[in-house]
Amino acid sequence: MAAAPKPVSVAVARARFGAWVQRTLEAARDRGLTDRQIAKATGVGTSTFHRWRIGDWKELPEVRRVEAFAVGLQVDVDPAWKALGIGGASAPVATPELPLPPEVRTILRALADPNVSSAQKAVIREMLTMLADRAESISPRRTRSTTDEAAG
Incomplete structure (x- = not known):
C-alpha cells in the first residue's frame, strides 16, 4: 500500500x-x-x-x-x-447527485435541450413555479393541522 x-x-x-x-x-x-x-x-x-x-x-x-x-x-x-497534494488512487470522489425521479430527469433534459423551443421552456418553468408556489402554500397548513392534532 x-x-x-x-x-x-x-x-x-x-x-x-x-x-x-x-x-x-x-x-x-x-x-x-x-x-x-x-x-x-x-x-x-x-x-x-x-x-x-x-x-x-x-x-x-x-x-x-x-x-x-x-x-x-x-x-x-x-x-x-x-x-x-491530495493523492493518486485515493483522490477524492465526486459526491454523486441524489437520485431523481424519471419525470424530473425528463424535465431537466428538456430544459437543457437546445432543440426545445424557448416558448416550451417558458411553459415548463411557469408550471414548475406554480407547483412550487402550491407546495409552499400547502406546507404551512400541514404544519398547523399537525400542531392542532398534537395539542388536541
Whole structure:
C-alpha cells in the first residue's frame, strides 16, 4: 500500500498543478486541438484551464472539473491529484447527485435541450413555479393541522 502524499503548500500545489495542466494542454495541441476544441471535449472553459495553468486560483479546483478535463483529453488524472497534494488512487470522489425521479430527469433534459423551443421552456418553468408556489402554500397548513392534532 502506497503512503499518503505529504501535504503541500498552496504555492507548491499551484506550481505543480499548473505544470500538469501545461503538459496536458501541450499534448492536446500536439494532437491538433485548439483551445475551443479542448473546452468542448472537457466541458471546462478556456479561462478556467488557463487560470489553472498559471496558478490563478485561491481554492483547490473542483474535483469534477479536474476529472472532466483529464477524461476529455484522455489523460491519467492521478498526476493532477498528486500535484495538488491530495493523492493518486485515493483522490477524492465526486459526491454523486441524489437520485431523481424519471419525470424530473425528463424535465431537466428538456430544459437543457437546445432543440426545445424557448416558448416550451417558458411553459415548463411557469408550471414548475406554480407547483412550487402550491407546495409552499400547502406546507404551512400541514404544519398547523399537525400542531392542532398534537395539542388536541
